[in-house]
Amino acid sequence: MTIKVAILGFGTVGEGVWETLHxxxxxxQKKLSTPIEITSILVKDSNKKRNLPDSVQVTTDIEEVFQQPVDVVLEAIVGKQPAYQYVTRAIEHGAHVITANKEMFAHYGPHLLELAKEHNVWIGYEATTAGGxxxxxxxxxxxxxxQIKSIQGIVNGTSNYILTQMTKHQNSFEDALLAAQQKGYAEADPSNDVDGYDAFYKAMILSQLAYQDQPNWDEVYLEGIRTISSQDIDKATIQGQKWKHVATIELRHGAPRASIQPMQLNEDHPLYNIDGVENALxxxxxxxxxxxxxxxxxxxLPTASAMIEDLLYxxxxxxxQEAQYV
Amino acid sequence: MTIKVAILGFGTVGEGVWETLHxxxxxxQKKLSTPIEITSILVKDSNKKRNLPDSVQVTTDIEEVFQQPVDVVLEAIVGKQPAYQYVTRAIEHGAHVITANKEMFAHYGPHLLELAKEHNVWIGYEATTAGGxxxxxxxxxxxxxxQIKSIQGIVNGTSNYILTQMTKHQNSFEDALLAAQQKGYAEADPSNDVDGYDAFYKAMILSQLAYQDQPNWDEVYLEGIRTISSQDIDKATIQGQKWKHVATIELRHGAPRASIQPMQLNEDHPLYNIDGVENALxxxxxxxxxxxxxxxxxxxLPTASAMIEDLLYxxxxxxxQEAQYV
Known part of the structure; x- marks a missing residue:
């Protein structure tokens, strides 16, 4: 048997998966005792020059992907749609799904996990949260x-990089953001990171995992890092503290609650020393x-590695299961 | 089917396992969809008063343990022997083994893993290293x-507690050791911890896991923390550094190497902030x-939890494997 793999999306992460599999x-292959074959790659722009062998079908049409045999789909698209539609299609097709798409999985994870159960396939989502x-x-x-009492996490590397720059080098928010953009840590439109949406999605995924449930999204307190001024940073430094952007998930009266907000942490807090683009829980x-x-x-590579770990798993x-009964 | 469990050793860890299973x-039980029953507990002193129900066989005789049906043995004895003899017996009996015994497993792990393979049983050893x-x-x-390039770890809580006391409170080694003994972190004879043997055993277990091999024990550089003076601590503090007792395991020219020794760490070292009895890798x-x-x-409880996680695993x-083919 050969394991037939389709990669959906060929941006940084999709390309990383391709590279790592090579x-x-x-x-x-030794770990799996089975060859792996990448049968199709779904791309946005089929005219873009890519260094891929002819044996791989490169297509913009999801239907063509499923005209081939597919055992597992590695989904590395950004945003809810069409990713959600594609992974639903994959599950109904009987393929396992491994996703790195936090926005999609925060929205539709609960439904997809149910659907996967019905179709007797598995969803891996290690790569959605804290990269590798x-x-x-x-x-x-x-x-x-x-039982998990609570989780506190720094789950957005861009925000943490900016706060670290502001703390260590007395940068203004604007300068720190510029530095993050120059280093490729922040997008041209940084809202997803600095306004906390990215951290919010990850918090919802963690809540689903820890409590098999998400909080009511409207009741989650969400605040990004734009409100933190250089003065705030200085004040914290004088007090021996650091500002960090912290996602908190906990069970209160039997229901999951979450907040995503800047917090002033003491030196003895386990997240105090998480600096730069590092993530921590x-x-x-x-x-x-x-x-x-x-x-x-x-x-x-860290994100690709997480996806391939899921694949091996x-x-x-x-x-x-098969070996036991051969 | 009921899972029949024997606990070998009823010190702190054995008792913790008993308590947690209750x-x-x-x-x-919900996780396993199967009841668990503790059939026997092997103790050193059968006259000691214990609050155990009559349904459990409490014995000092390993033979009596195996006269009962046993699916899994939870071994929480200290030292190489008779623990090694008992777990060998368990494996040959066809029982899975879960051990918290680092000295025994550092010595005999390679052989026991082989033996377990032959007898188609599994050895769990999560509890041997870094507790829970x-x-x-x-x-x-x-x-x-x-591929694991290297591992650095603080794997002995007692030594780390002593170094932390010396650093934070300018204690002498002797006073810090006394504090550790009063808190129950150090034994009356602290040699196993402060001379690095405990960390050494854990390093050998980590090497076995990461590289399927251990270094030649004679070639491992082993130094405890007795050599660290208050002057050393002060000097490091002035330089913005901390002394930590660090186990290093790495592959050099294809062979595993290890050292266990006090090291002066910079603030940006990932182990710099691991204080008190905490462990970290x-x-x-x-x-x-x-x-x-x-x-x-x-x-x-952390150690018991690690053993029970192995059991569930x-x-x-x-x-x-069974469900798939019912």
């Missing part, structure tokens, strides 16, 4: 025995106590 | 796609980059 080809840092798998693992549990996990929040599970 | 009984902090599962997961990988995981390094895997 550079780590032998290693991955394995937060989803770690929380999932803890949930085996522990601090997870409070009933038995294990407090666990903190930090690492790269984005990036081509699902097929190793399948293979184990 | 306090989290419903939660665990899920370092074993996280590294195992990363290894799916990533910083893991360098080829794709994900650097991931840091920190949490409680010991403790009754193995039986959920079995159950999945």
């Amino acid at each position: 550079t780590h080809h032998e290693y991955i 840092t394995p937060v989803i798998r770690t929380i999932d693992q803890m949930l085996q025995v522990n 601090s997870i409070q549990t009933d038995l294990l106590g407090s666990i903190t996990l930090s690492g790269p929040g984005a990036g081509k 699902v097929f190793q599970k399948e293979r184990q | 306090t989290h009984h419903e939660y665990i 902090t899920p370092v074993i599962r996280t590294i195992d997961q990363m290894l799916q796609v990533n 910083s893991i360098q990988t080829d794709l994900l980059g650097s991931i840091t995981l920190s949490g409680p390094g010991a403790g009754k 193995v039986f959920q895997k079995e159950r999945q």
Whole structure:
């Protein structure tokens, strides 16, 4: 058997997946004991010059993707649509789905997880949150025995980079944002990051995982980092504190609550030292106590690695199940 | 089917496992869809008063443990022997083994993993290293796609507590050790912790996991924290640095190398802020980059939780395999 893979979206992340599947080809094949074949890549612009072999179907038409055999779809598109429509199609087609799309998965995760169950396929979403840092798998693992009391996280690298620049180099917000844009950490329109939407989506995904439920979106307090002035930063520094953009998810009276907002953290807070584009989660549990996990929040290879870990996870599970009964 | 569990050793950790299996009984049973029954507990002193129901066989005789049906053995004994003999017996009996015994597993892990493979059972050892902090599962997961370049860790809470006291409160080594003993973090004979043996064992287990091999033990540089004076601490503080007791494991020319020694860390080192009894690992990988995981390094409930996570892991895997073909 060969595992047939389709990649949807060929931006930074999609390309990273393609590259990693090639550079780590032998290693991955050994882990799976099965060859992997990329059958199709769905792109936006088919005229763009890409260095891809002829054996791979490059298409702008999702129907052509599913005219080929597909065992798993790696979805690396940005935004809700058409990504949602495509992954729904994939699940109904009987393919596993691995997604890096936080906006889509925050909106439709609950429904997609149900749909996947019905169709006996699996959805991997490690790459949606904190890039390559394995937060989803770690929380999932803890949930085996522990109940999660709360999660606090720095889940947007751009905002954290800006706040770090403002703190370490006394930059103004505008200068720090410019630096982030020059380094490629921030988009030309930075709203998604600095106004907290990106962190909001990740918080909803974490809530779904930790509590099998999301808060009512209207009741989530959402504040970005534009309100933090240089004066605020200086005041915090004098007090031995740092401003961080923190997503908090917790269970209150049996229902999940969340807030995403700038917070002044003391030196002994587990997120105090998370600087630059780094992401981190601090997870409070009933038995294990407090666990903190930090690492790269984005990036081509970390995100690709997270997606491929999901891919290996699902097929190793399948293979184990088969091996047992051969 | 009921899962039959034997607990070997009823010190702090063994008792923690017993307690957690009771306090989290419903939660665990729901996860497993199967009842769990503790059939025997192996103790050192059968005359000691314990609050255990009559349905549980409490014995000092390992043979009596295996006269009962046993699906899994939770080993929470200290030291190489007789623990090694007991878990070997368990594996040959066809039982899964979950161990918290770092000294035993550092010595015999390679052999036991082989033996378990032959007998088609599984060995869980999450609780051997960094208590409840899920370092074993996280590294195992990363290894799916990533190669581990190096691991640096603070893996002995007692030594880290002493160094933290010396740094924060200008304590002498002797006073800090006394404080650790009064808090129950250090034994009356602290050698295992402060001379680095405990950290050494954990480093060997991590090497086995990351590189499927251990360094030649004679070639591992091992230095405890007794050599660190108050003057050393002061000098580091002036330089904006901290002394930490660091285990380093890395691949050099294709072979694993390790050192366990006090190191002066800069503020930007991922382990710089790990204070008190906390443990942490910083893991360098080829794709994900650097991931840091920190949490409680010991403790009754964190360690028990790690063992029960292992227990759930193995039986959920079995159950999945069965479900697929019912």
